[in-house]
Amino acid sequence: MKKIILSALLATFMVGSTYAETVRMGTEGAYPPYNFINDNGEVDGFERDVGDLLCARANLDCVWVVNDWDSIIPNLLSGNYDTIIAGMSITDERDEVIDFTQEYYPPSPSVFMALSGADVDLDGGVIAAQASTIQAGYVAGTSATLVEFATAEETVAAVQNGEVDAVLADGDYLIPMISESNGEFVAVGEVSLGGGVGMGIRESDGELKAKMNAAIDSMKADGSLNTLIKKWFGQDANTF
Amino acid sequence: MFEYCANPDSLEGFFWLSCYVTTPKHMSFYVSFLVVMFLLALAAPLAMAFGFLGAIASRSSKSFIKIIGKGYLAMIRGIPDIVFFLFIPIALDQAFEFLRHKILCPEVTEAIRQGNDFVVCKAAKLPLSTASEWVHDVYGFSLALLAFGFVFGAFTGNVLSGAMAAVPKSQLETGAAFGFSSKQIFKRILVPQMWIYALPGLSNLWMILIKATPLLFLLGIEDIVYWAKELGGMKTGVYEYSHPDWRAWYFGILMIFYLLLTYVSQLFLDRLSSKLSMGQDTMAGKAL
Incomplete structure (x- = not known):
């Protein structure tokens, strides 16, 4: 019995040494068309498209995680995922706790x-x-x-x-x-409320924030972000 | 699922419904019923084990063990469940990651707590962020299971220690008169006889445990209540299968599920009760 417990403990503490740069994207999955769970049971919506494209440009391997809105900031802080991409408007109160990338969706009424x-x-x-x-x-x-x-x-x-x-x-x-x-x-x-939607990132994670900001810049520059905004929010939506 | 489901917009009536209830999202809903049953099947024995240890400890003659046992029972009974359901998984998770960080990344000198952030090195993450989704699910489920076992163990412990105290003293004294050691009295007389006194309390706990399973979602596990809410809500045109608010139907299904579970449990508990009453010096035992 002691041996079993000991080896279980060792397994818990020793596994894993090789890894690629994986980023876990936290979203709510209950706010269409920003993010929702589609009929295939997968995360879908504007933020899924934007997030996947951002990850491709920043050369990151992204995984989607669904989390309650209520606990979405605490779970980011404790490291269950690395970003919040859930239609979260950038506000001063939130900015005191977490960091935001630049906005990827302009303020909408x-x-x-x-x-x-x-x-x-x-x-x-x-x-x-x-x-x-x-x-x-x-x-x-x-x-x-x-x-x-x-x-x-x-x-x-x-x-x-x-x-x-x-x-x-x-x-x-x-x-x-x-x-x-x-x-x-x-x-x-x-x-009219709020100052646009940004991606929430831990304050200690400056590297990821810089990567995402650069990727958002490139999506703004070549118009691909505007294309996605029009796809999900209609032709009349505010764009960059 | 079926061939004709390729284009949901063209379907009507029964065909639409047959495609709708077999979407992968609905499959997750059906699987979540199994997850709940699985949790119940594992949490009950775990709670029993915690409870048994708690009961023995709280009746121990060594004051140090007694304090731990009594403290465990009193603390969990006194503090709201929801606090523990939130606290235990997060605390355990952070404790594991803290230890792994110390062992696996001794070269990292930055603090783990940076302001609000809990930062451990990549290799210390549990599960690793590169691990596949099912590893995360199993890990989350195990933490939830521990939380259920720990919380319900305290209630079970109290029931069991009450049941141990209810066994007639003459029975134990008879054992002693026959020359049984205190270990033998505990194992052969006290424990076999206490179950009938513990059963009403334990069956209540089992029912409460059944009803507490929706707390799983607090711990990040997508259980039946989460899926019923998610599937039942009004679906606009962005979904392949759009429909108005159908939550009443989905919650109706949950109600039937819970009632069935309760009914079957009750049948089983009644049988167990009459079996345990056999040969007991109680009203129920004499009525047999």
């Missing part, structure tokens, strides 16, 4: 969505937002009552069953829902 025909008071009503997002921060600063949910999906469901008056989220996420809901949902307002 956030939209209030409600049931059609509902009389919504955006300043005094009950507004849902996903927890720890810039939208939640914005609603908390108004006189409306903020109700937070762990996923964007649940905020929409809360509107649907009348739990809240409206939801505030990125327009890119809500507009497809509105247009495909057969008139059930309507947009009832718009605000």
Whole structure:
């Protein structure tokens, strides 16, 4: 028994010495069209395309990891993956904890969505937002009552069953829902929030940040980033 | 899965549904049922082992061991489960990586804790970032299993130590009168007789364990509740199979699954209870 335990311990501590440069890309997988799990069970969306191209240009071997939005920053810090690429807007609060690359998606408007025909008071009503997002921060600063949910999906469901008056989220996420809901949902307002979407990286990981910044530069320079933005967010989306 | 599934937009009715429920994403959903059953099958004996050790330690005559045993039972029973479910895997993971870092990369002089970051050298990562996905899954599952075993072990330990105290003293004294050593009394009289007293508490714990498995997702394992939520949510046109909010259906399936699991467990526990009552000096035992 002692031998077994000992060799198990040794195996735990001794394995592995050869490795290529592998980068684990952390994403939420629940925020289409930024990132979502497609019907093949794989990470898909704008950020999958951008991330794969960035990794190819920076000559990195990338692996995709899905993680809850709630714990996405703590798990980056403890090293479960090396980047956050999950539609995360660059804000000062986040920048104190992690580093961001330059933005790979310019700021786009956030939209209030409600049931059609509902009389919504955006300043005094009950507004849902996903927890720890810039939208939640914005609603908390108004006189409306903020109700937070762990996923964007649940905020929409809360509107649907009348739990809240409206939801505030990125327009890119809500507009497809509105247009495909057969008139059930309507947009009832718009605000401009945040400073564009960047890739989150540990503060101690300056090398990776430099590589990614260079790759984003090259994608901006040759227009391939704009092509992907148009592919996923439509012809009218803000580009670089 | 089927040949005709190549173009989902052209499908309708039964054909659409048959393709929809056989997408690779749905396969992950079905596999996650097995993952949950597997976790239950492994966590129960592990919790029993932790609990048994905890119970023996808390009844030990050596005060040092007794303090450890009592401390383990009291601490876990007193602190919210969710704290432990988050704490144990992260703490274990960081402890392993810390040790590996010290052993494998002695030449690295930079601090492991840099501000908010926990940085170990590449070779010390567990699993290595180059390891394939299933290694990460197995590692995560094992940490989760340890957390379940540790937390539920404390509850089990309390039930078992109560059951040990409930065995009639005359039974043990009879053993001593026959010249049994204290080890023999423990093994041949106390343990075989305590199960019937422990069973109600243990069966409650088993039911709670079944219901606690959705905590797996907190630990990064995609369990049935995660997939039900993910598959059931409204799907817009970016997905191949778009549909409105179907979460009620998916959660309905989960409800049936959990109820079936509970029902089967209850049948099994009832049988076990009557079997253990046999020959016991209890009401149930005399009624047999």
